[in-house]
Amino acid sequence: MKDGDMIIFPTDTVYGLATRLYDDVGLKNIFELKKRDKSKTIPILVSKIVDINPIAHYNDDALKLMTSFWPGPLTIILKSTQDFFKKTGEATVAVRIPNHYIALNVIDEFGPMRTTSVNQSGERELNCLTKIKEKYGDKVFHIYGEYEGKYGGIPSTIIDMSKNELKVIREGTITFEQLTEALNK
Structure with a gap:
């Protein structure tokens, strides 16, 4: 390419x-x-999850959701790293x-x-x-x-974890109940 x-x-x-x-x-x-x-x-x-490190910050709850549902149809919006923000101007980024x-x-x-x-x-x-x-x-x-x-x-479920709390933006095959269950494990 x-x-x-x-x-x-x-x-x-x-x-x-x-x-x-x-x-x-x-x-x-x-x-x-x-x-x-x-x-x-x-x-x-x-x-790989490690590929996110130069792009975005994530907390333990976001990591728990990543390890529970990835690879899979869950898109997570996270706070951009300072370096990524400088390159793109994007304060948040969706990853999957x-x-x-x-x-x-x-x-x-x-x-x-x-x-x-x-x-x-x-x-x-x-x-x-x-x-x-x-x-x-x-x-x-x-x-x-x-x-x-x-x-x-079916498009992926999209959640926003950029403010360190779960907010569902679009529900796809992964439901809010499944997400909260994974967080409570």
Whole structure:
């Protein structure tokens, strides 16, 4: 991948449109391709919890949720490190470890990836590989995926732990009850 490149790969929830973590041109291209509001940040997928350390701060409760639900469909909003804030201007950052071997292999190869669903903002996610190739094949560097089929289809649960307390932003397959149960273990 070179600066500005975008790729598409399957995750355990939906297909992701991604670029390297600090690729500002790639990030701009994602916003333009999706017609996404620039005030909405793009989550970061990592392959290991340790990969979060240069990006965000987390407390014991956030770590408990990470170890309980990752890899998996839980996105956690955390307070950015000072270094990450200086590079991006983002005070908080959403992070996740997906539970899909292709996504994890891509992240291991290219490092943490800014990743969002494959769709136009406000539209349903595309989870059909053939349709993704038809619509985005000439706009991205590479599309990963070995077979036709659907993945999960339900976006991840999003929680905010940036203020060191649990706040559910969007409930996906992981429920509030499951989250509080994990915190109380």
